[in-house]
Amino acid sequence: MAYRVLIADDEQDIRRVLALYLENAGYEVVEAQDGARALQIMQTTPVDACLLDIMMPRLDGYEVIKRIRQSSDVPIIVISAKGQDPQKILGLNLGADDYMVKPFNPLEAVARVNSVIRRARGAVVTGEEQRTNVHKNVLRCQDLVLDREACTLTRNGDPIELSGTEWRVMCMLMEHPGRVFTKQQVYECGWGEDYVAADNSVMVCMSKLRAKLGDDGRTYIRTIRGLGYRLQKEAQTQ
Numbered sequence: 001m002a003y004r005v006l007i008a009d010d011e012q013d014i015r016r017v018l019a020l021y022l023e024n025a026g027y028e029v030v031e032a033q034d035g036a037r038a039l040q041i042m043q044t045t046p047v048d049a050c051l052l053d054i055m056m057p058r059l060d061g062y063e064v065i066k067r068i069r070q071s072s073d074v075p076i077i078v079i080s081a082k083g084q085d086p087q088k089i090l091g092l093n094l095g096a097d098d099y100m101v102k103p104f105n106p107l108e109a110v111a112r113v114n115s116v117i118r119r120a121r122g123a124v125v126t127g128e129e130q131r132t133n134v135h136k137n138v139l140r141c142q143d144l145v146l147d148r149e150a151c152t153l154t155r156n157g158d159p160i161e162l163s164g165t166e167w168r169v170m171c172m173l174m175e176h177p178g179r180v181f182t183k184q185q186v187y188e189c190g191w192g193e194d195y196v197a198a199d200n201s202v203m204v205c206m207s208k209l210r211a212k213l214g215d216d217g218r219t220y221i222r223t224i225r226g227l228g229y230r231l232q233k234e235a236q237t238q
Contacts, residue, residue, distance in 0.1 A: 002026055002028045003049070004030060005030075006038060006045075007019060007032070007051045008053060010056045011053070014079075018106060018109055021110050022109075024179045030045055034058040035059025036059050038059075042074075049117050050076045050077065051079050052079065053078075053080060061080065062091065062094055065096055075116035075117060075119070076096045076097055077098040077100060078099045078100065080099070080100075080101060097116045097119075107182075140174075141231060141233065143155055143156045151167065153170060162212065169190040172186070172189045172190075173229070173230070177233045178233045180228050190205060
C-alpha cells in the first residue's frame, strides 16, 4: 500500500504541482486548502507525512502543528515563503521535522518526504518501490517487451535496434510506466553526466525513439508540457 501524504496550502497551483510529483513517486495524496480542513482530514484519514504551509486561512500552519502534536508524531514538513531564521526556529520548535522555503524544487520536496518517512518508518519509502519493475529482468508495457539480460526490445515480437543511450532511457521509462521524468532526469540517465539546460539532446533522443517505436506521439512516449516525458501504461484511444 502506498504511503499517504497530506498537502495543506491555500495556493491551488502549489498543491497541484506537489501532488503531481508525489503521485509520480508512488505516494497517495490528500489536499487541504486551509488549516482547519487539514485538521479535519487528520482526524478522519491516516496520513504518513504532512506538507504544511504557514500562511493559511482559518488556521495558520503554526497552530496546525501545535494541534497535530497534541496527539500525533506524524512527520511534518513546513513549506513557507517565510525563510527567516526566527520563523524556521519557531516551526521546528513547535514540532516540525523539516522546513522548506518557497519557491522550491518539487523534486526536493519529494526527497524530503522520502527522508522523513524513512526516519519515521525505518522501512522502504514509497508505494512505488513495492510495485515497480525496477528489479525485474523482463519489462512489459503495452506491446513492448524489454529484456535486460538479453539487451533486447521488441514490439509485438519484432526487434527494435537501440543505441546505448536510447537503451538506458527506455529501461528507465519501462521501469516506471506512467511516471513523468524531467529532461534533466532523462539526460543524466541516458548520458551519465550532468544536464546542460541548453542541450537539445533529450528532444533528439525522444524523437528517434518515437520513430523506432512507430510512435505517433500518443501511443507510447508522451510529452508533458513544462514537466518532461512519460511512457503511457495503456494506449490512448483516439
